Amino acid sequence: MENNMTSRLNDSSHLCNIQTNHAVVLSALTVLFAIIGTLGNILVLGAVYTTRALQTIANYLLVSMAVADLIVSALAQPLFASFLAAGADGNCASLIEFVFRLLSNASCAASVMNLCFISLERAVIILKPYSYHHLVTRTKFKIALVFTWLIPILYSVMRVVVKQKRITSTFTVAVMAICYIIIIASYAIILVQVHRQRENTRGKLHGSTKKWKKNRKSDAVERRVAMTIAMVIAVFTIMWLPIIVLRVMKADDSFSVAYNWARALALFNSACNPWIYCLRIPEFRRAYKRLAIQHRWSVVKGGSTAGSGKGGKDYNSSDHSCTATTNNINNIIEKPSPTSPGMTPNDSSALM
DSSP, X not given: OHHHHHHHXXXXXXXXXXXXXXXXXXXXXXXXXXXHXXXXXXXXXXXXXXXXXXXXXXXXXXXXXXXXXXXXXXXIHHHHHHHHHHHHTTOOOHHHHHHXXXXXXXXXXXXXXXXXXXXXXHHHHHHOSSSHHHHSOHHHHHHHHHHHHHHHHHHHHHHHHOOOHHHHHHHHHHHHHHHHHHHHHHHHHHHHXXXXXXXXXXXXXXXXXXXXXXXXXXXXXXXXXXXHHHHHHHHHHHHHHHHHHHHHHOTTOOSSHHHHHHHHHHHHHXXXXXXXXXXXXXXXXXXXXXXXXXXXXXXXXOSSOTTOOGGGOOTTOOOOSHHHHHHHHHHHHHSSOOSSSOOOHHHHTTTO
16 A cells, blocks of 8 residues: 555656756746736736727727736746746646646636637627627627636636546637637638728729829738738747647646647747737837836827827728728727727728
8 A cells, every 4th residue: 555655656756757958948938938928918008007099998808818918927937937947856846736727727718718809809890890889889898808707717727626637628629729710710801801902992093103102002001911910820829739739639648848848838928919919009119118118107198099090090081092991901900999980981891
């Protein structure tokens, strides 16, 4: 009996043992991304809190995602680094791992759920510009917000309570697959609309140098939109695909080197989100500069509203050119939603 108990403890210790070289590299990267993610997500929260022009319903989805990512960066990743350091000494650090799993499962799931709702919101404004502000209301936003946090919390508890890892792994893969499809489909809709708008109006832009320049500018905008979408999908895929593949192939694996690297990559995604989704938005860039460089944390009105396009054109603009309308689509990609009542029929007719 005593020999069996000793054998189990030795087996458990062997499973918890992490190779020193992997532990050192993973810990260093985890700390680095924890710092980057913490600073980035604090800037997102500070930008929205201190800039009235950014305080829109859609931007609160970015705030919700920033809160989830901040939990990952400021709490879960330091715990993961501590767990790796303990594993290098053959120590299982069961309590640290338990708290880490609770926080990371809930916050990472909440971050992914927020990504889904952000993608859906941007697709809705493209497909239903007339009725956007009837479809996306404060009440529906609050329901979505509760959903994005309640489900991840229940999921985190399930991951800890349910001992059959095959069940939890299957559930994880299914939910992540659904989220991945939603994100890709939403951005594909936006990209198709950009291309369709350009093709529908290209014939109107022949015959003059000025129109030819507008056509080239429209092409540049389409490439920029495509690059933004490619960046969003590529980063999400790179960060999350490894752990999903491992969940499918080795559902019971929670200790291997590959699994720890996959977990680290999934956590790194929270450090990337504030830069991908916010740094390309002019209002956020100005707010970042004001907060991080000028150290001005007082509340300001901000520059142009979240719905204004480049060159002062907003969603109620009477400019019917291909460039103006495609720029509006580009702003939808990089800005969550307009603050104006909505697009006029003239502006949205080419999109529908």
